[in-house]
Amino acid sequence: xxxxxxxxxxxxxxxxxxxxxxxxxxxxxGFEYLFSYQTGGLESLxxxxxxxxxxxxxxxxWRATTDNDRGSGFSWKSAMWLGADLFIxxxxxxxxxxxxxxxxxxxxxxxRFGQELVAEDLRIAFVYETATVPKTKVETQYTVxxxxxxxxxxxxxxxxxxxxxPVFGMRFIMPTKADGYTYTGLSGETxxxxxxxxxxxxxxxxxxxxTPYLVPQDCGVHMxxxxxxxxxxxxxxxxxxxxNAPFSLTFEEAEKPxxxxxxxxxxxELENATHQEELPPARRTVVCILxxxxxxxxxxxxxxxxxxxxxxxxxxxILYSFYIVPE
Numbered sequence: 001x002x003x004x005x006x007x008x009x010x011x012x013x014x015x016x017x018x019x020x021x022x023x024x025x026x027x028x029x030g031f032e033y034l035f036s037y038q039t040g041g042l043e044s045l046x047x048x049x050x051x052x053x054x055x056x057x058x059x060x061x062w063r064a065t066t067d068n069d070r071g072s073g074f075s076w077k078s079a080m081w082l083g084a085d086l087f088i089x090x091x092x093x094x095x096x097x098x099x100x101x102x103x104x105x106x107x108x109x110x111x112r113f114g115q116e117l118v119a120e121d122l123r124i125a126f127v128y129e130t131a132t133v134p135k136t137k138v139e140t141q142y143t144v145x146x147x148x149x150x151x152x153x154x155x156x157x158x159x160x161x162x163x164x165x166p167v168f169g170m171r172f173i174m175p176t177k178a179d180g181y182t183y184t185g186l187s188g189e190t191x192x193x194x195x196x197x198x199x200x201x202x203x204x205x206x207x208x209x210x211t212p213y214l215v216p217q218d219c220g221v222h223m224x225x226x227x228x229x230x231x232x233x234x235x236x237x238x239x240x241x242x243x244n245a246p247f248s249l250t251f252e253e254a255e256k257p258x259x260x261x262x263x264x265x266x267x268x269e270l271e272n273a274t275h276q277e278e279l280p281p282a283r284r285t286v287v288c289i290l291x292x293x294x295x296x297x298x299x300x301x302x303x304x305x306x307x308x309x310x311x312x313x314x315x316x317x318i319l320y321s322f323y324i325v326p327e
Contacts, residue, residue: 014146017097017117021107024095026122031148031326037106040090040126042142042150045249047326050235052174052249059128059138059154060171060288061085063218064270068297069166072305078163081314084130086268091137092127099123121145134159136314140170150324151254154291155317162314169259169290169320173266176234178285179246180206181262185225193295193310195223208264208285216273220261221293226253228260229327230287247327251289254321259290291320 018025023043024035036043041056062085065075095102098119104110125141136159143151156168182205186198189211211219229250235243251260263270264282273279295310 015119015122015144017119017122019095019102019105019110019113019117021110024105024122024124026144028146028148033144033148033150035124035142037093040088040093040128041140045324047148047249048247050232050247051237053172054175054284055173057170057172058088059140059156060169060267060290061130061165061167062267062271063166063294064216064267066217066296067213067215067301068304068306069217071301071303072297074164074166074305078166080132080163081166082268082271084132087131088128088138089131090126091129092125094125094127096123097121132159132162134161136162148326151321152289152324153319153321155319156291158314158316158318160315164294165292165312165314165318166294167288167290168292168312168318169288171266172287172289174230174232174285174287175236176232176284177264177282178208178262179231179233180204180208181228181230183222183225183229183260184227185257186223188222189220190223191221191296191310192223192293193297193307198223200224205262208262208282210263210265210279212276214275216265216270216276216279218261218267218270218296220263221259221290222261223259223293224257225260226257227251228262228287228289230262230285232285250325250327251287252323252325254323256320258320258322259293261288261290262286289322292318 016027026033030048032046034044039056043056045052061081069075123143128138130136137157139155141153184202190198229248231246231248233244233246263286266286294312295306297306
């Protein structure tokens with residue numbers, strides 16, 4: 001048995017960690033999380049009995065093509081990032097408990113843990129390899145404290161000769177369509193080169209609005225965000241059907257604000273539709289917490305590129321952090 005679990009101190013207010021064969025489980029007062037070795041990330045986020053994840057969050061690199069992207073040829077030049085957004089593989093996983101790295105935590109080495117570990121905090125890192133030429137890597141670290149608060153640190157490793165990035169961030173797909181969201185940051189839809197009209201404040205959005213462009217494209221990005229809270233009242237779990245009281249999940253800034261979008265579609269679903277009526281029925285909530293966003297341009301839509309100051313250089317590292325806060 002590992003020394004961390006010897007003696008089994010008072011467990012109240014501390015994390016209980018189980019190193020399973022396929023997942024790492026961690027639970028505390030009002031929350032239960034599962035990190036999957038197989039899918040490469042946070043597979044389940046249950047808070048007060050309600051699930052917040054429909055898919056394992058993964059790094060995201062693509063935004064749906066805009067009119068300006070089409071006109072300037074950006075989508076063609078950076079098309080490999082669409083493949084990277086859809087297909088990414090996990091190459092390494094590391095685990096720390098109370099600051100101490102746990103080695104040989106996969107089977108059969110995990111058999112030495114006779115019972116759950118009891119700790120103040122857990123950190124787990126997933127290293128990914130991109131489906132690009134040349135390939136590069138992304139590392140995402142999750143640090144869970146005893147309250148269930150999760151710090152997410154995402155690091156994109158720049159690589160020479162890669163084309164410009166559309167975005168870099170983390171994508172969270174939730175099981176049902178949200179009722180709406182509130183956020184603290186700039187008003188309206190903003191991008192790095194479209195921020196002058198935004199007003200700092202606290203804002204409430206009903207539903208998950210999608211800008212009704214003739215051809216669906218990227219929309220709904222909000223820059224310089226300090227806090228985002230998503231509200232749902234519907235679940236997939238049959239045992240909770242009929243419970244309509246709203247519940248919420250919050251994302252908060254760490255060292256600096258983030259950008260986000262909160263839509264009923266993934267970038268690929270928007271990309272695949274050439275008219276609004278081709279979009280599928282809205283069933284999920286797709287939250288992208290973004291550390292870097294390319295500008296949208298708009299000088300014209302038939303050839304002029306986004307101004308150089310608003311390009312996203314894939315040859316340079318990108319690091320950012322945020323918190324997931326159980327409500």
